[in-house]
Amino acid sequence: MNLNSEEFIPFARPDLGAAEEEAALRVIRGGWLTTGKENQAFEEEFIAALGNTSRSLEVQANEGGSSDLWALGVNSATAGLHLALAAGGIGPGDFVVMSPYTFVSTAEVVLYRGAKPLFCDVEPGTFHLDVDRVKKLLRHPWLGRKIKAVIPVHISGCSWRIRELAQVCREKGVLCIEDAAHTFPSEAEGKAHGTWGDVGVFSFYANKTITTGEGGMVVTPRQDLAEQIRPMRLHGIDREVWNRYQKNATGAEYDIVTLGYKYNLPDLGAAIGRVQLSRAWELRDARRAIAKIYGEGLGDRDWLQLPFLGDGSNPSDWENENFTNNSHSWHLFILRLVPEKLSISRNEFVAELKERAIGTSLHFLPLHRMSYYRRMKIGGEGPFPEVEGLSDRAISLPLFPSMTEAQVRRVIAEVLKIGDTFSQRHG
Ligand SMILES: Cc1ncc(COP(=O)(O)O)c(C=O)c1O
Structure with missing residues (x-):
């Protein structure tokens, strides 16, 4: 049977309208295309929005940590995951647990660091990492000691046993990086996905729930990680580039304080992202x-x-x-x-x-x-x-x-x- 005369229904299609067009035009006409004020505003608005996805901010406060979060715009979730591992000090000899049921980004970033992905099966009936198996791996006499991070992937837009997994990671001193590429806006038990672990990484790729074309956001409640990731996303430069070019800039000198990457989110995407965020x-x-x-x-x-x-x-x-x-x-x-x-x-x-x-x-x-x-x-x-x-x-x-x-x-x-x-x- 060939029904190809029927209108094709695509798998995905971004939803961008006049407001996104206007935002893009604003940036183009404003003359500052790369990372700047739009990105900064997007980060601030994203933090507020993560609170918004929760039914109750008290849940967050009751988890024991502060409800402070840092958000850092990046040019993809892949970049964000890489930065999370780098800031967490994951390197050669370290193992990172994840399910092989994921997009390649989750594993390739571990390889960029010279560390090793350690695949673990999903829990029967779910799409998600089997937390009992993860616990077993963490208890393993020699392997357990080499595991330095776990990356649960919130496949399709929901999570499974994330409270328990984040808790186990905390107890073992293992980094919990939520691959939250699919989960905005959504939550587990009233607490936004991406805010349970040490780091949460969101994707704004063209088919995602909100989009900047290409882009992502790294979120962390840990100031130490945020402070490392901030310069790393732009060549290791010690200050935001756009600050150096403003009228009241305090000198053109800058320092390279760490090994960095070209992972910043341009304002053109951030401006579109801000509108998408308001429509999330x-x-x-x-x-x-x-x-x-x-x-x-x-x-x-x-x-x-x-x-x-x-x-x-x-x-x-x-x-x-x-x-x-x-x-x-x-x-x-x-x-x-x-x-x-x-x-x-x-x-x-x-x-x-x-x-x-x-x-x-x-x-x-x-x-x-x-x-x-x-x-x-x-x-x-x-x-x-x-x-x-x-x-x-x-x-x-x-x-x-x-x-x-x-x-x-x-x-x-x-x-x-x-x-x-x-x-x-x-x-
Ligand atoms: C589970 C998962 N993680 C990470 C990514 C990477 O996202 P990005 O394209 O923003 O790098 C994707 C992309 O589809 C994904 O599905």
């Missing part, structure tokens, strides 16, 4: 409404499993109009096929959807199967049965704020047609 809840609500229709429309088939939500609920439970689940930012809607009930593989399913002019994506193709990682024997040999089972049957459906209800319903109808056809043929 509107954009999240639009995503949530789409996820709700998906959940209700796809809920009653035994050949599929709805996304993992991180808080024990299920999209098909969302009957209440006023449902306000803040635990998910809905970056991704990951459908899990049940292979025993189907005579079609995941890749064939994706091809069928493509035939019907529906875009999809795969989250994730696990890192331990990638040729470079196998050739270089990176991460450990496994086995990682949960990750393998999961990634062989996961499909990310189209999900973007401007998606119309008609488009969502067409995706549901086509998914059901394909699945029902191939489940009936099965056996």
Whole structure:
């Protein structure tokens, strides 16, 4: 069947309007394109917004630490993760625990540092690091001593057992770096994702929940880490560049105080990011409404499993109009096929959807199967049965704020047609 005459529904589409255009024009006309006042304002507004995602700031205060946070704009989450490891002193001989069910950024930054990713399976039924297995690794007689950081990845927009994981890391003196590339705005137990560990790193890549085209934000409650990351993101220079070029600048001299990188977020992106940030809840609500229709429309088939939500609920439970689940930012809607009930593989399913002019994506193709990682024997040999089972049957459906209800319903109808056809043929 070739339905390619149908309008193509992309997997993702950024939602940028007149306000973002105006912000970009303001920067272009203002004559200062690189990192400057827009980035600084974006950082301040982002901190405020992280408080905003929480139902109660008291939860934050009750965690024992101060509620002070530092935010540092960077030109990608990959850069932010690299800086977090560098500031945390992770280096040769150190191991960093993560699941191989992630994007390559999470692991490659560990390799940049000359350290070693140590892959750990996900907890059955979830997309997330198995905290019991992490604890076991940390207790291991010689390996445990070499583990210097853990990177939980909040896949799709939610987390799992993050309080417990952050606590274990604190007890063991191991750095907890939240890969929060998917989780803005969302929270666990009333506390924003990205604020549980030592560092949280957000992505503003073009398909993310808010975007600057390319960009990211590093957030930390630790002043010592913030003070190291600040110069590192711009060549190790001891002051913000834009300060040196202002009318009242106090001299042109500067020092290089550390090894730095070219990881700063330009004002052009930051200005767009500020508008996106002000719309973050509107954009999240639009995503949530789409996820709700998906959940209700796809809920009653035994050949599929709805996304993992991180808080024990299920999209098909969302009957209440006023449902306000803040635990998910809905970056991704990951459908899990049940292979025993189907005579079609995941890749064939994706091809069928493509035939019907529906875009999809795969989250994730696990890192331990990638040729470079196998050739270089990176991460450990496994086995990682949960990750393998999961990634062989996961499909990310189209999900973007401007998606119309008609488009969502067409995706549901086509998914059901394909699945029902191939489940009936099965056996
Ligand atoms: C889990 C995860 N971490 C990190 C990144 C890297 O983000 P960026 O493209 O901003 O570097 C991504 C990008 O998609 C991601 O999915």
